[in-house]
Amino acid sequence: MRIADLPTPSLLLDRRRLAANLTAMRGRTVAAGVRLRPHLKTAKSAAVARLALGAAAGPIAVSTLAEAEYFAGHGFTDITLAVGIVPGKLDRAAALLGRGVRLGLLTDDPSTARAIAARGQALGVTFPVHVEIDSGGSRAGLPPGDPTLVEVARILARGPGSSHAGVLTHAGQSYRRRGATAHAEVAATERDSVVAAATLLRAAGLPCPVVNAGSTPTATFGRDWSGVDELRLGLYMFMDLDQHALGVCGVDDIALSVLASVIGHNRRAAHLLLDAGAIALSKDLSADEFRPGTGYSLVCDAAGGAPLPGLAVASVAQEHGIVPLADPALFDRLPVGARVRVLPVHACLTAAAWDHYVVVEAGEPVDRWDRCAGW
Amino acid sequence: MRIADLPTPSLLLDRRRLAANLTAMRGRTVAAGVRLRPHLKTAKSAAVARLALGAAAGPIAVSTLAEAEYFAGHGFTDITLAVGIVPGKLDRAAALLGRGVRLGLLTDDPSTARAIAARGQALGVTFPVHVEIDSGGSRAGLPPGDPTLVEVARILARGPGSSHAGVLTHAGQSYRRRGATAHAEVAATERDSVVAAATLLRAAGLPCPVVNAGSTPTATFGRDWSGVDELRLGLYMFMDLDQHALGVCGVDDIALSVLASVIGHNRRAAHLLLDAGAIALSKDLSADEFRPGTGYSLVCDAAGGAPLPGLAVASVAQEHGIVPLADPALFDRLPVGARVRVLPVHACLTAAAWDHYVVVEAGEPVDRWDRCAGW
Numbered sequence: 178m179r180i181a182d183l184p185t186p187s188l189l190l191d192r193r194r195l196a197a198n199l200t201a202m203r204g205r206t207v208a209a210g211v212r213l214r215p216h217l218k219t220a221k222s223a224a225v226a227r228l229a230l231g232a233a234a235g236p237i238a239v240s241t242l243a244e245a246e247y248f249a250g251h252g253f254t255d256i257t258l259a260v261g262i263v264p265g266k267l268d269r270a271a272a273l274l275g276r277g278v279r280l281g282l283l284t285d286d287p288s289t290a291r292a293i294a295a296r297g298q299a300l301g302v303t304f305p306v307h308v309e310i311d312s313g314g315s316r317a318g319l320p321p322g323d324p325t326l327v328e329v330a331r332i333l334a335r336g337p338g339s340s341h342a343g344v345l346t347h348a349g350q351s352y353r354r355r356g357a358t359a360h361a362e363v364a365a366t367e368r369d370s371v372v373a374a375a376t377l378l379r380a381a382g383l384p385c386p387v388v389n390a391g392s393t394p395t396a397t398f399g400r401d402w403s404g405v406d407e408l409r410l411g412l413y414m415f416m417d418l419d420q421h422a423l424g425v426c427g428v429d430d431i432a433l434s435v436l437a438s439v440i441g442h443n444r445r446a447a448h449l450l451l452d453a454g455a456i457a458l459s460k461d462l463s464a465d466e467f468r469p470g471t472g473y474s475l476v477c478d479a480a481g482g483a484p485l486p487g488l489a490v491a492s493v494a495q496e497h498g499i500v501p502l503a504d505p506a507l508f509d510r511l512p513v514g515a516r517v518r519v520l521p522v523h524a525c526l527t528a529a530a531w532d533h534y535v536v537v538e539a540g541e542p543v544d545r546w547d548r549c550a551g552w
Numbered sequence: 553m554r555i556a557d558l559p560t561p562s563l564l565l566d567r568r569r570l571a572a573n574l575t576a577m578r579g580r581t582v583a584a585g586v587r588l589r590p591h592l593k594t595a596k597s598a599a600v601a602r603l604a605l606g607a608a609a610g611p612i613a614v615s616t617l618a619e620a621e622y623f624a625g626h627g628f629t630d631i632t633l634a635v636g637i638v639p640g641k642l643d644r645a646a647a648l649l650g651r652g653v654r655l656g657l658l659t660d661d662p663s664t665a666r667a668i669a670a671r672g673q674a675l676g677v678t679f680p681v682h683v684e685i686d687s688g689g690s691r692a693g694l695p696p697g698d699p700t701l702v703e704v705a706r707i708l709a710r711g712p713g714s715s716h717a718g719v720l721t722h723a724g725q726s727y728r729r730r731g732a733t734a735h736a737e738v739a740a741t742e743r744d745s746v747v748a749a750a751t752l753l754r755a756a757g758l759p760c761p762v763v764n765a766g767s768t769p770t771a772t773f774g775r776d777w778s779g780v781d782e783l784r785l786g787l788y789m790f791m792d793l794d795q796h797a798l799g800v801c802g803v804d805d806i807a808l809s810v811l812a813s814v815i816g817h818n819r820r821a822a823h824l825l826l827d828a829g830a831i832a833l834s835k836d837l838s839a840d841e842f843r844p845g846t847g848y849s850l851v852c853d854a855a856g857g858a859p860l861p862g863l864a865v866a867s868v869a870q871e872h873g874i875v876p877l878a879d880p881a882l883f884d885r886l887p888v889g890a891r892v893r894v895l896p897v898h899a900c901l902t903a904a905a906w907d908h909y910v911v912v913e914a915g916e917p918v919d920r921w922d923r924c925a926g927w
Contacts, residue, residue, distance in 0.1 A: 184617075185640065186927055218870060240871045242559075260871050261815035261825065263889040265560065285816060286888045309816075316872060317816045317825055349869070440636035441660060441684075441692045450636065450692055456904045457927070460835040494724070495593060495900050496615045496635050497691060513661045514638040525870050529831045529905065532926060551907060552561055552832070 180479070180541050185438040185516065186453045188527075190225075190534040191482070192543065194432035195414060199229050202396065202413045209402045214238050214257060214389065216411030219525045222534065223251035224546040229414060238409045242269050247549035249278045257281035257389070259345060259409060261309065261317055264292040271300045281342050281387075285309040285319045290332040290339070297338020305342035306333045307389065308378075312370035313363070314349030321373035327381045334383055343387030344378070345409070346371040351394035355467045356424040364399030367392070372404035394425050417524040418475060419461070422468035428475070428484060433528060434518040436479060436535075437498065439511050449511060451476075451490065451498035453519055458493060459526035474519040476500055480540050482518050490519060555854070555916050560813040560891065561828045563902075565600075565909040566857070567918065569807035570789060574604050577771065577788045584777045589613050589632060589764065591786030594900045597909065598626035599921040604789060613784045617644050622924035624653045632656035632764070634720060634784060636684065636692055639667040646675045656717050656762075660684040660694045665707040665714070672713020680717035681708045682764065683753075687745035688738070689724030696748035702756045709758055718762030719753070720784070721746040726769035730842045731799040739774030742767070747779035769800050792899040793850060794836070797843035803850070803859060808903060809893040811854060811910075812873065814886050824886060826851075826865065826873035828894055833868060834901035846897060851875055854891040855915050865894060 206213040215229040218240035226237055226248065236255040239245050245256050246269075254277060262270065262282040273280045282304055284290055290306065297304045308329050311318035319326045334341040348367035351360055367390050375385040390402075391409040393416075402408065415433040416426040437453035453474070464471035476488035488507075490498040498519065502508060511517070521527035528534075528548065536544035581588040590604040593615035601612055601623065611630040614620050620631050621644075629652060637645065637657040648655045657679055659665055665681065672679045683704050686693035694701045709716040723742035726735055742765050750760040765777075766784040768791075777783065790808040791801040810832055816825035828849070839846035851863035863882075865873040873894065877883060886892070896902035903909075903923065911919035 184644075184927060185638075260827065261888070263560075263813045263815055263827070265813060265889060269559075284888075289888045292889070311818070311820075315818070315821045316869065316874065317818060320820070438638045438640060440638055443686070443690070443692060445686075445695070446690045452635065452638070452927075455834075455836070455898075455901055459830075460837075460901065461830070462835075494691065499691065513636070513659075513664045514640060514667070523830075526830055526835065530925075550905075552559060552827075 178542055180537065183436055183535060183542065185436055186457045187436045187535050188531040189434045189436050189518065189537050190546070191432045192536050192538045194430060196228065198414055198416060198430060198432060203231065205396065206408055211402045211405055212236065212407045214407045214409045215414070216259065216409050217244060217248065219411035219528065220414055221528070221548045221550065222546050223248060225414060226253065241552045242266055243551045244549055245273055245280055249273050249276055255279050257307070257409065259283055261285065262289070262293070264289065264296060267293060267296045267304070268300070270304065271302045274302045279305065282306045283309050283345060285317060285329060287325060287328050287332060290329045294332060294336050294339040297336065299338065302338065303336060304339045306339050307342045307345040307387070310344050310346040310371050310374045312346040312348050312367045312390070314347060316349050318346060321370045321377065326374055326377060327383065330378050330383045341384055343385050343389060344371050344374045345389040348390070348392050348395050351392045352423065354423070357398045360394040360398035360425070361400055364395035367395050368399065368402055368405055375404065393420060394423055397425050412524060415524040417521045418464040418471050419523050422464040422466065422471060428520070431520050433521050433524050434477065434482060435527065437517055437519055439513050439515045439517065441513060442508050444505070444508060448499050448501045449508065451500060451517065451519065452496060453498045454496045455493040456495055456530050458490065458498060458519065458521065459523060459529070460493065461523035461526050464522045471522060473498065473522060477518040477520060479516040479518050553917055555912065558811055558910060558917065560811055561832045562811045562910050563906040564809045564811050564893065564912050565921070566807045567911050567913045569805060571603065573789055573791060573805060573807060578606065580771065581783055586777045586780055587611065587782045589782045589784045590789070591634065591784050592619060592623065594786035594903065595789055596903070596923040596925065597921050598623060600789060601628065616927050617641055618926045619924055620648055620655055624648050624651055630654050632682070632784065634658055636660070637664070637668070639664065639671060642668060642671045642679065643675070645679065646677045649677045654680065657681045658684050658720060660692060660704060662700060662703050662707060665704045669707060669711050669714040672711065674713065677713065678711065679714045681714050682717045682720040682762070685719050685721040685746050685749045687721040687723050687742045687765070689722060691724050693721060696745045696752065701749055701752060702758065705753050705758045716759055718760050718764060719746050719749045720764040723765070723767050723770050726767045727798065732773045735769040735773035735800070736775055739770035742770050743774065743777055743780055750779065768795060769798055772800050787899060790899040792896045793839040793846050794898050797839040797841065797846065803895070806895050808896050808899050809852065809857060810902065812892055812894055814888050814890045814892070816888060817883050819880070819883060823874050823876045824883065826875060826892065826894065827871060828873045829871045830868040831870055831905050833865065833873065833894065833896065834898060834904070835868065836898035836901050839897045848873065848897060849894040852893040852895060854893050857893050
């Protein structure tokens with residue numbers, strides 16, 4: 178199928194941009210001497226995971242049990258579920274351990290740690306569990322000096338249905354800063370926090386097999402990952418307009434786009450309508466903090482993916498994207514039925530609406546890769 | 553399966569609330585003497601569509617060709633695709649006509665009307681096409697007095713591969729007003745606009761078989777639909793926090809909710825974390841305009857679905873919902889592993905992340921209904 182024959186909207190993944198992003202990050206982690214654990218919460222695709230790992234079924238991270246089950250079904254055996262676990266999910270996790278998957282779990286809560294240790298014993302398995310560290314993002318996790326950290330790790334290490342797998346953090350505050358210098362500072366804080374947590378545990382006589390950190394901005398600009406074993410990140414594969422707004426990538430590094438049709442003109446209101454709206458794009462507006470006017474998407478030409486100056490999706494309904502046109506001549510340049518590409522503000526959320534990628538190279542479809550979904 | 557055994561997050565649909573919402577709207581349309589054409593863009597479920605129609609395979613509206621194909625596959629034969637069509641989608645539309653589905657299309661563009669008439673002729677079908685009217689929402693459609701309206705209808709009526717099916721509007725401005733009086737005013741404008749368009753066409757000697765209007769707020773509060781044949785709306789089935797904020801429903805009319813687990817406590821930041829985030833809930837914040845503090849969701853008890861006072865999802869990451877807790881005692885009341893229900897701000901977008909509903913009655917699962925997705 179040629180690109181002109183694709184239905185709209187379609188989710189396009191540019192293989193060369195993807196490959197360049199993957200190569201760049203592998204190079205950074207090799208140079209830093211850390212293991213790369215690609216986070217597949219963004220791509221949710223076995224084909225992308227294999228490329229990210231250089232064709233091997235190496236270590237990955239996921240955000241849901243459904244992703245863990247999908248990747249286990251595709252032969253991945255070293256998976257970290259990097260979202261806090263609850264007792265009610267342990268039986269599904271145990272089923273994956275029973276299939277030979279080393280599924281790392283995550284908690285920061287003593288009661289949950291006790292429940293994991295007990296449930297593992299009852300099920301005859303040993304759950305490897307990381308303790309989550311708050312390195313400044315203030316979402317989840319314990320601060321590195323918190324005595325609860327030692328308590329949780331001790332419960333997990335004692336088991337018998339659990340083991341202490343190490344510490345894990347995500348410097349979410351990197352999404353609220355802009356530019357290389359700021360991200361390098363956050364990376365240093367992320368590293369210092371998680372290494373301090375590991376040091377505290379080791380000083381208490383506890384094992385800390387893995388020190389895991391990561392976000393796309395900090396992994397891109399961090400200069401020294403001493404003491405960190407693994408970097409865990411996902412957006413770097415696709416990049417998006419928010420990463421661009423944060424100074425992490427150029428617009429032409431963004432590998433993901435939505436192919437859309439112009440489905441209407443509204444000359445009185447001076448806008449055109451696309452068939453990519455709130456479901457196809459998501460309602461994420463986060464790029465506007467540092468790049469006002471990005472709105473729900475920037476509009477690009479369909480062939481090469483180059484931005485059309487000044488064209489953005491300013492508002493969305495479920496199946497309508499609304500693009501204000503300052504210049505009425507653009508109505509003639511973009512008639513009803515014309516096609517454009519629009520870029521994701523937040524690739525994780527844009528991709529979430531789709532069950533597959535149309536893989537493109539030099540502007541034409543070359544493959545189709547499935548995605549998993551749900552929980 | 554008992555509700556306590558459901559995985560989290562799960563999408564729950566309360567059958568009694570759904571039935572009450574459906575009955576109320578059927579009653580309103582019967583009283584107004586108009587045909588109800590349920591818009592399935594929200595529910596995307598054949599089971600819900602049959603209930604909405606009182607078990608018959610009556611007229612429905614959809615927002616994508618994928619929905620049209622799904623409902624055609626479930627025996628629905630009178631479907632209006634209520635989003636502007638483009639020439640590139642006509643072959644899929646023709647395939648549905650070939651299966652005996654009366655698929656109504658929509659445009660407001662003379663060039664597109666000509667392309668439809670020509671493509672229908674080439675394919676040996678007659679596309680029934682509505683002309684879209686702008687009744688004040690300023691999204692798509694022609695103003696009722698616009699001479700282009702007659703031009704488009706004339707092209708469609710001449711065919712030979714098309715017929716003029718009538719006029720269709722959506723008073724989207726109802727989503728920017730609050731309360732019964734305001735919505736009744738918008739309903740009158742919606743009616744007057746679309747009836748004026750039909751009158752203009754008939755005065756020009758053109759057929760106008762169907763006059764179609766509708767939105768959940770205007771259909772709920774409109775007092776007189778004289779001249780309108782059909783009301784087309786979808787959110788009324790489930791309702792949501794935005795409809796509540798607009799004064800259209802009570803919180804206890806909302807039939808859709810997400811069952812979620814508390815997956816973490818952050819006592820320093822005074823919030824707890826849920827496993828329902830940006831994908832499970834969407835990033836829609838529209839209820840905040842009229843009900844500040846709604847955020848991404850209100851939090852309710854898991855059993856009965858009653859709101860827990862003051863608890864809202866204030867921010868979201870992909871798989872995390874963050875709920876600030878003003879009272880530290882709530883950490884003990886909602887330990888890690890506890891379950892809550894959270895309500896959709898915009899039901900169309902919350903439901904979009906899921907491939908099925910868990911149907912509940914008196915708080916327990918009684919059925920599972922599939923949904924369609926994609927385009």
